[in-house]
Amino acid sequence: MPIHREFPNVMTETNSKTAFVTGGNGITGSAIVEYLVNNTKAEEWQRIITTSRSPFKNAVSDPRIEFIALDFTNPPEVLIEKMRDVCNDVTHTYFSSYVHRDDFQELNIANCALFENFLNALTAVAPNLASVTLQTGGKHYGVHLSPVPSPAREEEPRRAATVDNFYYPQEDFLIAKQRGQNWSWNVVRPEAIIGTTMKPNGMNSALTYALYILTCKDSGEEPKMPTNQIYWNGYDDCSYAPLIADLTLFVSTNSGCANQAFNVTNGDYFCWRYMWPRLTAYFGIQTSSEHDFQQTSIKIGDPHLEIALKEWATNEKRKVWDRLCDDMKCPEAKGTWDAGTWQYQDWVFGRTWSATLSMSKARRYGYKGYVDSFEAFVETFEKMKKLKQIPS
Structure with a gap:
């Protein structure tokens, strides 16, 4: 069935880039890899590095794809040894990894550590880093707890932190880590992927x-x-994974979107x-x-x-x-x-x-995907x- 889309595929950066995609076997991670394969050329993106804890499987093949098995529950010093040679020229990284725990407090602690280990290791081995994008989601607004202003907008103040919500500490760590650095950050918030x-x-x-x-x-x-x-x-x-990939690439490669959080839904x-x-x-x-x-x-x-x-x-x-x-x-x-x-x-x-x-902010910044x-x-x-x- 043909689908009406307006995927802009607009990338304002012209230098050759290297992507590092975590959660390569997940819904968003695999969609980002597939997007880069189907919508970019080697002159734009010279390498597409992806990682997961299990063997990598994807619906597309491309000589630019490189897989490295990494477990971000390991401490940064362990990750650095494995990432140093492979990730030296990484410019853009996309984090959508997740580890499940049945206990909410353990879930929070585990996923905060997951992201911190990843980012500490990455920044130690990637001197040319230009952009880090973290995927969180609608839980940022407390949609899982009780009624919230709808549609929820990025500029709304945070709700009180809860034991099951690791999005706030992940985002705070990202922003704090970026201060004074040459690279920029983005946070992407989908809903019901x-x-x-x-x-x-x-x-x-x-x-x-x-x-x-x-x-x-x-x-x-x-x-x-x-x-x-x-x-x-x-x-x-809801948020269709190929569209999440499209917006993620859009905001992470447009300097006007730097250091901003963006919602991403299908647009209806x-x-x-x-x-x-x-x-x-x-x-x-x-x-x-x-x-x-x-x-x-x-x-x-x-x-x-x-x-x-x-x-x-x-x-x-x-x-x-x-x-x-x-x-x-x-x-x-x-x-x-x-x-x-x-x-x-x-x-x-x-x-x-x-x-x-709400998709209004993304629209204001020029995104037209639907x-x-x-x-x-x-x-x-x-x-x-x-x-x-x-x-x-």
């Missing part, structure tokens, strides 16, 4: 939607959106009561925009679910999925079930408030089919 990677990635709501809808369809169950009346009737947005807003039936229709099952909720007197700000995916995704449902994959001659997709983020999606759909991000969100979902599902992550 969708996209594809070579192996099923759990940090991707689109994958969970596909698992849920297809399993319901095969078992004769109506795939009602597992949410509440307020969220169903409210408005939302949608109402779930109309989006959900379109998603189920794509998978061949008709659902209605009219949804009779059992609980209609919900207080805004009090999370509520009528269907909890964590409880829905039983071993019996897993058996349905496995049988479906066999019936559709796509046994490779059986393992995709393990990437379903049931609990995370319950948290998202359980909100009783809308939380969107993707229709439904078409982004469709393209994502189509790519998942080609990768045999879901049956076709």
